[in-house]
Amino acid sequence: MEQNRHTKNIIIKCGNDFLFPITLILGFYVILHSHLTPGGGFQGGVVVAAGVALVFLAYGNEGLKKIFPFPEILKQTENVGSLIYSFFALLGILSATNFCRNTIFNQGTPGDLYSSGTIFWMNFSVGLKVMMGISFMLIIMFKALDTKNENK
Amino acid sequence: MKRFFTILFLAIIASVSFYVSGLIYTLPPILLNGYNGVADIIVKDTISKTHALNAVTAIVFDFRGYDTLGESFVLCTAVTGVAVILRKAVKGGRNDGAE
Numbered sequence: 121m122e123q124n125r126h127t128k129n130i131i132i133k134c135g136n137d138f139l140f141p142i143t144l145i146l147g148f149y150v151i152l153h154s155h156l157t158p159g160g161g162f163q164g165g166v167v168v169a170a171g172v173a174l175v176f177l178a179y180g181n182e183g184l185k186k187i188f189p190f191p192e193i194l195k196q197t198e199n200v201g202s203l204i205y206s207f208f209a210l211l212g213i214l215s216a217t218n219f220c221r222n223t224i225f226n227q228g229t230p231g232d233l234y235s236s237g238t239i240f241w242m243n244f245s246v247g248l249k250v251m252m253g254i255s256f257m258l259i260i261m262f263k264a265l266d267t268k269n270e271n272k
Numbered sequence: 273m274k275r276f277f278t279i280l281f282l283a284i285i286a287s288v289s290f291y292v293s294g295l296i297y298t299l300p301p302i303l304l305n306g307y308n309g310v311a312d313i314i315v316k317d318t319i320s321k322t323h324a325l326n327a328v329t330a331i332v333f334d335f336r337g338y339d340t341l342g343e344s345f346v347l348c349t350a351v352t353g354v355a356v357i358l359r360k361a362v363k364g365g366r367n368d369g370a371e
Binding site: 154155156157158160161195198199201202205206209219220222225226227228229230231235236237238239242243246249250253254256257260261263264 | 319321322323324325326328329330332333334337338340341344345347348350351352354355358
């Protein structure tokens with residue numbers, strides 16, 4: 121059991137190399153098409169964040185440190201996502217109606233990729249936020265896990 | 273004495289629940305004159321009001337947008353709490369530089 125944590129299995133590495141791009145593409149598809157097909161910002165963000173767990177399973181903390189050398193950037197990007205959401209919620213007040221009102225909904229025909237106005241942008245911002253937040257949380261937890269193994 | 277109070281409160285709770293469940297039958301039906309509240313609007317006017325084909329996304333991000341705003345702030349607070357709790361464990365280990 122102790123050796124398996126340091127020397128990774130070749131099957132897990134090859135499976136990760138095969139599944140990682142598919143996970144990212146599926147997650148971004150679910151985020152961007154959430155007003156047309158089942159899914160949404162939360163679900164797509166969590167699917168993208170599962171890619172971080174895949175990288176940890178295959179390459180450990182060293183691989184995570186190569187991909188994300190500065191994890192604080194993820195936390196800052198999450199706050200930018202919530203600012204984008206607040207801006208598109210304030211668009212209703214700027215156009216003299218109530219908060220969170222969808223005032224630009226008649227852009228494009230229903231069924232297009234860019235349609236439904238603020239729903240598209242709110243989905244994008246929530247997807248960005250969940251993706252970055254869960255990734256940051258996973259990286260922090262994996263690092264804490266590693267130091268606990270180191271102390272024993 | 274304790275047993276007496278237990279039985280008393282149980283009797284009060286039982287009588288109140290029987291009374292309320294009897295009252296439910298006297299309420300008017302929810303579907304009154306074909307009007308079903310906000311559910312009717314959401315089911316029938318989703319595409320004309322929001323141009324979104326997925327009705328669930330239209331509810332979550334348009335009709336209940338304020339709720340989703342609070343939900344995303346809850347996530348932000350949770351991530352901040354995890355970072356604060358695990359900060360020392362990460363800093364003291366081999367892989368430092370993540371706080």
